[in-house]
Amino acid sequence: MTPRRGRVAVVAARPGPLGERVADALIEAGAEVHVVAPPIDTGTARAALAAAGHPDVVVWADVDPDALTPRSVVDLGEPDWARRSEDPVRSLLWLLQAAHPHLRDRDGRVVLVCPSIGLEGAAGLVPLATAAEAQRLLAKSAARRWGGDSITVNCVTVSVTALDPALAAAAPDAARTAPALGAPDALDGAAAAVAWLACGTASAITGATIGADGGAVMAP
């Protein structure tokens, strides 16, 4: 099997390094890339997918910067909690629902980039960990349901310090495990994994989570 060039990808990402690296990696893999910025409702999702023409790849590559600001659970107000832990899951759900008719029976690919602290937790970032695991389980459920439609759904985890280097000082618990590979450009590594899952020879992989954190978490 050879990688398929000429894919059409819709990338959900707000302006910033993560979305830009992922878009660059997809373009390098031969994809045409269209970007839509969260938060996303059903109308936004449908419009973005329709504007892309015939998308066969959907990538979620977004983390709300506010959710990367450490706060203890006992200090969180309910609106702040909802914005950090619920809104990203809602946006992803509406995007997946709108994407399904575009992706089915076309070797469709869905890839999520998730913070790796969903796998191991971190003090000060409870809502982010909660949202990350919710999104990952939504992805696994979509993988199970849509496998018969020839759609794969996978996740790539990235460390929060790659998303925001300042967190190494602001939330040291999130940076407690050093990556085995040291500190290469983690976002490039994650973007390369996304591009392989989205455009490469990964058609038999679904419901999987690939750690692109330089070997920090190593879960399971």
Add this chain to the structure above:
Amino acid sequence: MSGPLDGKVVLVTGAGRGVGRGIVDALAGDGACVVAAVHRAEDAAPMLAAATGPTIAPVCDVTLRADVDAAVAAAVATFGGLDALVHNAVSNRSNEITDLEHASPALFDEHTAVSVRALLHLAQSAHPHLAARRGAFVVLTSPAGIQGSADRALYATVKGAQRGFVKALAREWGADGICVNGVAPLAVTPALDKAFAGDPAMEARLSRVIPLGWFGDPTRDIGPAVAFLCSDAARYVTGQTLVVSGGRFTAL
């Protein structure tokens, strides 16, 4: 007779029926004072009539912060404190088969409010009391929150969210000496009982994929696992999900 939970005060949400009721029975059997928070007022009287130890049964809708605060306050006022909190309540719609493609905003909100946002209410309300006694916070999650679900995607999503919450809160509250864990049970529930009654062959068919050969009993199989996590015996266990499924689910 003394038990591992003698003198400990444990609040259980969704205590009126099914797994919640089994947890209450197991906790009481181990000597706990139980705050059996029930969603339906009509479940309170039967709960109290069957109680085998010190028990109160406040009505509590976990989606309402005021109800949660009142249940925690009742625990403290009646029994003098709170050692452990068990969040077992789930949406009444948790067993609904739902196409991911057609899951509605209302269903998402329902699942999220009961399973996840309630965790915020419970954690904030219980924290000072649990910290005072180096207590335990236990969340009933699900194997679906580990493996995903083709036909109950939103249920799996919120159960996964709970696992992320548990792991992160365990790290946040470790300094307070509070252990935070999850339990992922495979158990007979009222809905499953009803399904088995309607299709007598179903139980044997489904049990074939369980190495131990049966669905967990809420009181004898699931409740003791929860009781263990509420006890001093589990004081060095935190941030974990204990899968209690007769070996049905082995991938964590």
